[in-house]
Amino acid sequence: MTDTLVIVESPAKAKTIGKYLGSKYKVVASNGHVRDLPKSQLGVDIDNGFEPKYITLRGRGDVLEKIKKEAKQAKKVLLATDPDREGEAISWHLANALHIDPQKNCRVVFNEITKSVLQASIKKARPIDENLVDAQQARRVLDRLVGYKISPLLWAKVRKGLSAGRVQSVATRIICDREQEIMDFEPEEYWTITAYLRSQYSKKPIEAKFYGYNGEKTDVKNEEEANSVIEKSKGVPFVLSDIKKTEKIRHAPAPFTTSSMLQEASRKLGLTPKMTMSLAQQLYEGVEVGSKGSVGLITYIRTDSVRVSAEAQAMALDFIKNSYGDKYVPSKPNIYKGRTNAQDAHEAIRPTNLLLVPSMLKDSLKSGLYRLYKLIYERFLASQMVSAVFETTQYSFNAGECTYHANGVKTVFDGYTKLYTESSDDAEEKEGTLPDVEQGASLEAEDIKGVKHMTQPPARYTEASLVKALEEKGIGRPSTYSPTISTIIERGYVCREKKQLLPTELGFVVTQLMKDNFKDIVDVTFTADMEEKLDEVEEGKKQWRKVIGDFYGPFEQSVDEAFKNVEHVKIPDEVSDVKCEKCGAMMVYKVGRFGKFLACPNYPTCKNTKRIVEKINVKCPKCGADIIKLHNKKGRAFYGCEKYPECDFVSWLKPTGENCPKCGKYMVQKIGKNGSYKQCSDEENCGYVLRMQNKQKAEDEE
Numbered sequence: 047m048t049d050t051l052v053i054v055e056s057p058a059k060a061k062t063i064g065k066y067l068g069s070k071y072k073v074v075a076s077n078g079h080v081r082d083l084p085k086s087q088l089g090v091d092i093d094n095g096f097e098p099k100y101i102t103l104r105g106r107g108d109v110l111e112k113i114k115k116e117a118k119q120a121k122k123v124l125l126a127t128d129p130d131r132e133g134e135a136i137s138w139h140l141a142n143a144l145h146i147d148p149q150k151n152c153r154v155v156f157n158e159i160t161k162s163v164l165q166a167s168i169k170k171a172r173p174i175d176e177n178l179v180d181a182q183q184a185r186r187v188l189d190r191l192v193g194y195k196i197s198p199l200l201w202a203k204v205r206k207g208l209s210a211g212r213v214q215s216v217a218t219r220i221i222c223d224r225e226q227e228i229m230d231f232e233p234e235e236y237w238t239i240t241a242y243l244r245s246q247y248s249k250k251p252i253e254a255k256f257y258g259y260n261g262e263k264t265d266v267k268n269e270e271e272a273n274s275v276i277e278k279s280k281g282v283p284f285v286l287s288d289i290k291k292t293e294k295i296r297h298a299p300a301p302f303t304t305s306s307m308l309q310e311a312s313r314k315l316g317l318t319p320k321m322t323m324s325l326a327q328q329l330y331e332g333v334e335v336g337s338k339g340s341v342g343l344i345t346y347i348r349t350d351s352v353r354v355s356a357e358a359q360a361m362a363l364d365f366i367k368n369s370y371g372d373k374y375v376p377s378k379p380n381i382y383k384g385r386t387n388a389q390d391a392h393e394a395i396r397p398t399n400l401l402l403v404p405s406m407l408k409d410s411l412k413s414g415l416y417r418l419y420k421l422i423y424e425r426f427l428a429s430q431m432v433s434a435v436f437e438t439t440q441y442s443f444n445a446g447e448c449t450y451h452a453n454g455v456k457t458v459f460d461g462y463t464k465l466y467t468e469s470s471d472d473a474e475e476k477e478g479t480l481p482d483v484e485q486g487a488s489l490e491a492e493d494i495k496g497v498k499h500m501t502q503p504p505a506r507y508t509e510a511s512l513v514k515a516l517e518e519k520g521i522g523r524p525s526t527y528s529p530t531i532s533t534i535i536e537r538g539y540v541c542r543e544k545k546q547l548l549p550t551e552l553g554f555v556v557t558q559l560m561k562d563n564f565k566d567i568v569d570v571t572f573t574a575d576m577e578e579k580l581d582e583v584e585e586g587k588k589q590w591r592k593v594i595g596d597f598y599g600p601f602e603q604s605v606d607e608a609f610k611n612v613e614h615v616k617i618p619d620e621v622s623d624v625k626c627e628k629c630g631a632m633m634v635y636k637v638g639r640f641g642k643f644l645a646c647p648n649y650p651t652c653k654n655t656k657r658i659v660e661k662i663n664v665k666c667p668k669c670g671a672d673i674i675k676l677h678n679k680k681g682r683a684f685y686g687c688e689k690y691p692e693c694d695f696v697s698w699l700k701p702t703g704e705n706c707p708k709c710g711k712y713m714v715q716k717i718g719k720n721g722s723y724k725q726c727s728d729e730e731n732c733g734y735v736l737r738m739q740n741k742q743k744a745e746d747e748e
Contacts, residue, residue, distance in 0.1 A: 048072045051120035052154075052168075053113060053140055055127050059159065062332025062340040063126070066161040067168070074116055076127070080106045081139040083186065088194050090187050096594045098187055100139070110143055117144050124171055129155035129392060130348050130525060131185070131584065134178035141174060148174040158398045159332055159342025181583040184590035188212060188576070191598060192567060195605050196560075203612045204555060209537060212567060212576070213522045213530050215560050218539045219568045220515060221507055222549045222557045231503035236265060237272040239496045241450055243284055243443070243489040248481035251492055254284065254443050254450035261442075261449050272496035279445045283488040288442040293435060294455075298462035300352040300382040301394035301429040302422060304524035305517040307347070310425070312510035312545075313469040315417050319509055319528035323347065325418045326395070335402070335410045342398055343407075344422055348524040349392040350517075352382040354429075358396060362430040365400045370464065376432045385517070389581065396426040413717065424466045434461035439480050443489070454480030506546040520574030555615055563608040566600070619647065628654045659688065664703040667712040668695040675700075697727065708734040 049070040054060050057075045064073040081100040083089035091097040102110060117123050123146060125137035133155075141148045151171035156164060189212050196210035239256035256275055258264035266272050302310070311322040326347040332340040354362075359379050367375050382394075397419070404420035411419060435458040443450040456479040457463075483489075507515065513527045522530055531547075534540045539553035549557070557568065566572045576597070582588040619634035624644055626633050629652040633644040636655075644656040660675040666687040673695075674688045685700055687693040699714035706713055706726040713724045713736070726734040 048120040050122045050124060051116050052124045052126050055136065056331055059331040062159050062342050063164060065339055066164045072116065074113055076113065076140060077109055079103060079136055080110050080143060083190055090190055095591050096187055098183060114144060123152060124154050125152055126154045126156060129157055129346055131178050131182040132525060134175055135182035138174050138179045157392055158345040160398045177584050177586045180590040181580050184580055184583050184593055187594055199608055200556060204615050213526055214533045215568050216521050216570060216573045217516060217530050218534050218553050219557050221540055221547050222554055224504060224507055225549050228503040233500040236267055236499050237496050238499060239266060239272060239275050241279060241284065241491045242493045244492050245481055245483060245489055247483055252452050254452040257449045257451045259447050275448060276494050276496055279448045279494050282446045284443040284445045284491060286441055286483055286485055286487045287444045289485050290440045292438045294438050296434045296436065298380060298429050298431050298433060299468045301354060301396055301426045303350050303352060303394060304348050305513050305527065307395055308513045308527060309510040310469060311418060311421060312508065314421060319513060320532045323528045325414050328415060329419055333411060333415060335407060343402065343419055345396050345398060346392050347395055349395060350389055350524050351392055352384045352394045354394055354396060359430060361400055362427060366431055374431050380430055395422055397423045428462040428466035431462035434463045435459040441480060452480060454478060506548060508545050512547060519570050520577055551617055555617055559612065563612060564604055626652060626654050628652050664701050666693060666695050669693045673701055706732060706734050708732055
């Protein structure tokens with residue numbers, strides 16, 4: 047007999063927890079959900095209070111039977127799935143399957159997987175929170191109703207295989223609306239004028255920009271106005287009329303929430319939200335760290351809170367004092383204010399043990415895990431450090447009636463920036479220090495240049511900026527950001543080009559159909575209000591069936607009217623420059639399960655299809671033809687000869703086009719913890735390595 051059976055979601059988490067709890071506990075994994083709504087039908091009894099019809103998921107029957115056997119042999123069963131709505135629902139489903147009374151103390155939660163927290167949490171077993179379960183059921187039923195009612199309309203009126211979703215439809219609309227803004231944007235001309243002032247105080251000239259006439263701000267709108275400013279500024283002394291010095295305090299950024307982690311990992315590490323969440327989940331559940339075995343390195347990763355426990359904060363301040371000195375410790379601990387609509391259910395994301403510094407784990411962690419852990423570690427530590435102090439200086443020069451400004455900034459005290467600098471989606475103009483010049487000094491212009499600019503439309507969304515927009519608008523919650531973005535890309539509504547998200551023609555068509563017929567579904571305010579109602583269900587303030595009922599009546603009517611009134615929409619295929627070798631027609635782009643491909647427009651008369659070829663400007667080492675980049679069914683990149691199957695050359699690593707100077711075989715590019723390097727493809731027998739001076743970031747597929 048087992049004293050206590052603990053059920054978690056993942057095998058990795060089970061391994062880490064089992065190590066800490068000891069022999070009286072047996073830890074098993076459910077491998078995620080064991081029950082859900084059926085895929086083959088709506089699975090919601092609309093006439094019976096929207097009662098969901100749950101079934102055991104395919105492939106989970108054996109897992110569930112094994113857990114049942116273990117439960118029969120245990121004196122006590124504790125359900126320890128993730129500490130959020132979805133985790134609570136999984137525990138509720140397990141309790142039903144195992145015939146456990148959900149009102150008994152059968153539920154435990156671990157916000158971090160460390161020995162002390164596990165041992166403390168295991169003693170605080172509680173009943174399953176029915177409100178959390180109801181909130182998750184409401185979300186699941188709501189999303190099922192929207193998806194299974196609107197999707198058939200899209201199949202009938204647009205194209206088979208399409209889907210609609212409550213959150214994904216709004217996210218697609220946000221991207222489409224931004225693209226429409228860009229298309230409607232009318233650029234306007236403006237000019238900047240820079241005087242390069244020779245100074246005895248500096249070898250480099252001081253760059254002063256035209257501000258206006260006689261100290262009044264003046265915009266320069268065309269070449270004629272620019273030439274007028276330049277002519278008036280030529281041959282006259284630039285007199286330093288005013289010096290303004292201002293002390294600027296920059297406070298440390300808050301520790302990571304899910305949203306800010308996804309944004310920063312995208313900007314600094316080049317990771318997609320999906321990749322970031324996968325890596326973060328591993329760091330939370332536990333990774334192998336040398337002789338320490340499996341260790342949970344960070345706290346729970348789905349959170350909208352910037353709160354930090356008093357214990358963790360005290361440890362951080364002590365660590366900062368010992369590592370950086372007293373001057374980097376704030377006089378009062380930093381307290382951060384979260385968003386007004388934050389649930390604040392869990393702490394911010396932070397390392398579980400500050401003594402596990404990233405450099406210690408470099409040899410134990412894979413590159414992606416190491417880089418993300420280092421980012422989380424440094425962000426948290428910096429969040430507890432003192433503010434940075436800068437001195438900004440502005441010189442005002444009078445050149446006749448023209449006023450010019452030169453700006454500089456210097457660091458007075460580096461504070462938290464000694465460890466961490468926050469990135470931004472917005473381009474920031476970097477300013478250097480200004481040489482010391484006495485007020486009243488007269489300088490001469492070496493040159494005066496005018497540069498024409500055009501106002502720019504709003505920037506397209508990146509995955510990072512879209513996450514930020516979804517959070518600010520109250521669309522979705524921490525657990526939904528990553529799957530929402532992945533879904534709209536996989537469905538072909540949005541494509542990713544050089545990190546920017548662009549709506550496809552299909553995305554525009556579906557969004558317009560949704561706007562015309564289901565304005566609430568794609569309305570940002572309506573969707574945000576629905577999220578608040580789901581939060582109120584979680585808080586016990588609303589009944590989930592009433593929330594669904596209030597939504598469903600008008601929604602069902604809209605679906606019926608749309609089926610009657612919407613006409614079939616034909617989306618023209620994008621024509622490629624590739625000719626079909628079977629019938630001579632110009633092939634068109636299609637989207638299938640595994641992404642874009644080329645197809646003959648004369649289907650079904652001609653059924654020719656081709657993969658889209660991406661050449662890498664490297665010749666095949668076997669036959670001399672071009673090497674092309676391909677993707678397998680799981681999306682992983684590999685490289686092969688364009689003459690396949692005549693030539694069977696294939697490589698998971700990117701060939702460089704160079705031969706190994708040691709053995710003559712082809713070289714490949716590899717990505718390590720310290721950047722990019724070249725290595726002989728015959729690693730086992732040769733192993734020649736050439737380090738590259740300019741380290742590059744890993745490509746997503748690596």
